[in-house]
Every structure is written in C-alpha cells, then in structure tokens.
Amino acid sequence: MLNIDHFELYSVAVITLLAVISPRPDFAMVSKVALLKGRRNGIACALGISAAIGVHLAYTLFGLGILFANNIWVLNTLRYLGALYLIWLGVSALWPDIKSIFSKTNSETMSDRTTQELDPIKSTSPFWTGFACNALNPKTMLFIVALFSQVISDKTPLAMELGYGIYIAFAHFAWFALVACLLTSASVQKKVLVFKAWIERVTGVLLASFGIRLLLE
Template identity: 75%
Template structure:
C-alpha cells in the first residue's frame, strides 16, 4: 500500500489547478479553435494540449528536466521555437489584414476574408495545434520540472509520480474542454458569426503578443 503524503497530494492538486486556469497561449489557442471551428475541434485542441503534457512529464521523470532547466541554451532554444510558433499563428490569423495594408488596397468584405481564412484553417489539425502550442511552451516545462523537483519528494514512488502526471494531463483536458464547450454554447455561437473576423483578429493578436513576450523575457 502506498504511503501518500497528504500535504504533497493537496499541494500538487491546488498548484496544478491554479496553473491550468491561468490565461496563456493554451487558452488563446482553444478559444480561437472553438469559436471559429466548433466544439469538436475545440475539444480536439484540448486533447492535444493534454497529450503534450506527457512529453514534459517523460523527460522530467527521466531526469532530463533538471538538465534542461540548468542549461540556458536549451531553455532559450525552446523559448525561441515556442515564440516563433505563436507569432506565426498570430500573423497567419492577421494575414488578410496585413496583406491589405501592404498592398494599400481596400479591405475585402468580411465574408470573403472569413471564408479564405477558414479554408486555411481547415487544412490544419486542431489536435496538433494544441499539442504544438503546449509542447513548445517553456513555461509548461518549467512548471512541471519545478513541481516535480520542489514539491514532490525524491522518495515518492514512481507509480505515484505517474499518477500525478496523469492528473495534470487530465486537469488540462477537462478545463480546456469546458472552455471549448462554454464558447460553443448556443448563446455564444449566436453572436460569433457577427464578429467572426474580429475574433480572428483579437485571438491572432493575443497569440502573437504571447510569442513576442516569450522572446523578450
């Protein structure tokens, strides 16, 4: 029978919940996918985020997490990759407006802009969008490494550590699935089509802003 440290258990539970619900790139990604592509795609994006937790968990349990955290070049590489990915997502969402500004042409109608952008989005996988967003987020890496090195004891059995990892992944999936369901409710969806272009612009700006912030940190 496992000897579970109650303080450690509650600490992991509370810290994880606080980390999951805090706004960040994952929240912006799920919001964007859910509002523009529907509930199913939003949940798939949440599943991708949850699956990416296993990547961070794997190298942390193997002891590589501390190696990565103590080597600044690894953190910087991950930070640059994550930042460039977020900026690329943001610029992709804003590209119709950027193209119009650069060419000094009149803005196209909202319908044509939304349709062309939807065609681009339909070619991408919502699951892999969520997976990449979380896997390339250095803050998620530092959160899990810090949790397992500072909160979870060295004497904690590996089976319990795996249980913590499953809990962290499930917490991400449940929270972001709830976000996707809330944003795709009838009350919200009834207004989405009226502001679809602006939703694309706002979420694109947020994703790019998160990327720029990563580069500047």
C-alpha cells in the same frame, strides 16, 4: 499500500489547477479553434495540449527535466521555437488585414473574408496545433520540472508520481475541453457568426503578443 503525503497531494492539486486556469497561449489557442472550427475541433486541441503535457511529464520522470532546465541552450531553443510558432499563428490570423493595408484597398469587409482566410491553419489538425503550442512552451517545461523537484518529494513512490502525472495531464484536458464546450454553446455561437472576423483578429493579436513576450524574456 501507498503512504500518501496529504500536504503534497493537496499542494499538487491546487498548484496544478491554478496553473491550468491562468491565461496562457493554450487558452487563446483553444478559444480560437473552438470558436472558429467548432466543439469537436476545440476538444481535439485540448487533447493535443494534454498529450504535450504527457511528453513533459515523461522526460521529467525519467530525470531529464532538471538536465534540460539547467541547460540554457535547451530553454533558449524551446523559447525561440515556441515564440516564432506563436508569432506565425498570430500573423497568419491577421494576414488578410495586413494585405489590405499594404495594397491600400478597403474593399474587403468582415463579411467578405472567406473561410480560408479566417482559418490560416486549416491544413493543420487541431490536435497537433494544441500539441505544438504546449510542447514548444518552455514555461510549461519549467512548471513541470519545478513541481516534481520542489513540491513532490524524491521519496514519493513512482506509482504516486505517475498518479500525479495523470492528474496534471487530465486537468489540462478537462479545463480546455470545458472551455471549448462553453465557447461553442448555442448562445455564444450566434454571436460568433457576427463577430467571426474580429475574433480572428483579437486571437491573432493575443497569440502574436504571447510570442513576442516569450521572445523578449
């Protein structure tokens, strides 16, 4: 029978929940996909985020997490890739407006924007979009490493650590799937049809801002 450290258990539970619900690129990404592509795609994006958490957990449990965290080139590589990915997504979302500014034409209205223009990542599955957004975020890696090195004792049984890992991954999926479901409710979707272009613009600015901030840190 496992000897459970209840203080450790509660700490992992609370810290994980606080980390999951905090505003991050994952939230902006799921919101964008759910609002513009629907509930199923939003949940698929949430599943991709959860899968990426599983990757972070896997190399942390194998003891590679601390090694990665202590090598600045690993963190910088992840930081640059993640930042460029977020900036690309943000710029892609704003591209119709950018083209309009540079061409000095204002003939395009919000209602005239085509589905393709409103969906710059339509060729990428929502699952892989969510996976890449989380996997390339060095802050997620540092969170997982810090949790397992500072909160979870090295005397904690492997079975318990695996249980924590499953909980962390599931918490991410459950929260972002809930966000996707709430944002695709009937009342919200009626407003989305009217403000679809502005949703694209706002999420584009948010994603690009997250990327720039990550690049400058």
